Amino acid sequence: MKDNARIAILHHTGGGNLGDDAIIDVVIGNIRRRQPGADIVVFSMNPDDTTRRHGVTAFPLRRHCWSIGYKSAKNPEIASGGPYRVGEMRNLLLRIPRSLLLELRFLAKSYRRLKTCEMLVVSGGGQLTERGGPWSFPYALFTWTLLAKIAGVRCLFLNVGAGPLNHSLSRFFAKRALLAADYVSFRDRQSQSLAVSVGFRRESHVYPDNVFSLTVEAPADEDQRPSRIVGIAPMPFPFSDLLTPPDDPQSIQAEFIEKLADFSSQVAALSYRLQLFGSDVGADPKEIEHLRTILSSRHAISLPACEPVSSVDELLSRIGAMDYVVTCRFHGVVFSLLLNKPVLAISHHPKVAELMRTLGLSRYCVDMQNFDSETLFEKFLSLVSESDNVRQRMSASLTGFRSQLATQFDDLFPPLAQAAVRRLVASAGTEAVAVGQERQ
Known part of the structure; x- marks a missing residue:
């Protein structure tokens, strides 16, 4: 790889999930520490937000973009209006060909951008998922890996998570995307096994x-x-991950918040201070306010309004001021581990339970769909009593994880001096072979 190579990072980020933004920060930082001259660009769902947060050039990942909160946003690069009137656009015979034309134009522009890169890095834990249906994440990854193949750009899947992949079309897209890649790594065994199951x-x-x-x-x-x-x-309860969405999602979400409020009141009764927070600035604030309201109206616990964090650094600073963390999100557990904060996980997805199992902390994990507040409180008391042992286990796990990741990044993005030595050794080996052949 050239010292000033252009490297593209692809990630479905831009809706407000700070765990996703932390991944972008980490991948960019690891590459730049090893290859300072690399020119890094990002393909994301919210290019303006990505540029602002990470200081890199960013382009749209899909034809339809996001705004914070995962709301659909207009892609400024896609022309609207034109010769088509609103009434005509309601006609399926006109709408489908126009959508197809716009998609082809978008793919052509994406190909031209990708062609200038030497590597495409698909990063982020939840990339191999069908959230939004087969034509969302699965289709996008399939098209980008296909474009990379055609453009002769090396494609890496870097420690991605997989699932759910329930639809046959999602599984097809995921399989073809993985087969088109030059290197694939998963963030857990479950994701690797799921990839094997799709072929x-x-x-x-x-x-x-x-x-x-x-x-x-x-x-x-x-x-x-x-x-x-x-x-x-x-x-928010992740209904999009369920194969069959429930008939009454609002009541399920309300019941979850009520159970969390019951648990919180028990914790407060022990003279602990409560602090509500979230790691998704687009999705979590509404549920934080809901919990705060229930605590006030039903448990007479008054908490100040929660000021949302806007960056990974702010989130880490807030968690750093805590003694114990109770979180539902995967990266909520990861951030707690980074700061050595004993964590109690409410698993909304198998990835959270698998992470807690890997850490040796399964006893401090409950399932979001069926936990009860009394069990959660008992586990919290156990976490407190075993906090020193938990911190030691977390610290040892973090040391091991960091070592593994350092080795992986060194292999994939060798530091310039190391890369030069490799080229020198390879060149010397080639010359030795040539001399041997001449002597024969």
């Missing part, structure tokens, strides 16, 4: 989630705090 049987690797290599500042001395703080992070 991907080539060599692949398992490495920890990329965010485990994020550099963080040590939190303030906990012994200086007047009282212990328990951070609680609710989230």
Whole structure:
């Protein structure tokens, strides 16, 4: 690879999930530490937000973009209006050909951009998912890996997560995307096994989630705090991950928040301070406010309005001021581990339970769909009593994860001096072979 190679990162980010933004930060940082001259661009769902947060050139990943909150946003590069009137666009015979034409134009522009790169890195844990249906994530990855293949651009799947992939078309797209890649690694064994089940049987690797290599500042001395703080992070119930959506999702979400409020009131009764927070600035604030309202109206616990964080650094700073963390999100667990905060996980997806199992903390994990507040409180009491052992286990896990990730990034993006040595050795080997052939 050239010292000033252009490397593209592809990630479905831009809706407000700070775990996704942390992944972008980590991948960019790891590449630049090893190859300072690399020109990095990002294909994302919200290019303006990606450029603002990460200081890189960003382009649309799909024809339809996002705004914060995962709301559909207009792609400024796609022309609207034209010779078609609104009434005509309601006609299916006109709408389908026009959509197809716009998609082909978008793919052609994306190909021209990708052609200028030497590598396409598909990063992010939840890329191999069918959230939004087969024509969302699965189709997008299929088209981008196909474009990379045609353009002769090396394609890497870097520590991605997989699932759910329930639809046959989603599984087809995922399989073809993986088969078109030059290197594939997953962030857990479950994702690797799912890939095998859809037909991907080539060599692949398992490495920890990329965010485990994020550099963080040590939190303030906990012994200086007047009282212990328990951070609680609710989230919307992930109905999009279910094969069959429920008939009454609102009541399920309300029941979840009520159980979390019951648990929180028990924690507060032990003189712990409660602090509500979220790691998705687009999706979590509504549920945080819902929980705060229930705590006030039903449990007489008054908490100040939660100021949403806007960056990974702000989120880490807030978690750093906590003593214990109760979270639903995968990267909520990861951030807690980075800061060595004993964590209690409410698993909304198998990936969360698998992460807690890998950490040896399965006893501190409950399922979001069927937990009860009493069980959650009992697990919290156990977490508190075993907090020293939990911290030691978390610290050891983090050390191992960081070592694995450092090795992987060194192999995939060798530092310039190391790359030069490799080229020298390869060149010397070639010359030796040539001399041997001449002598024969």
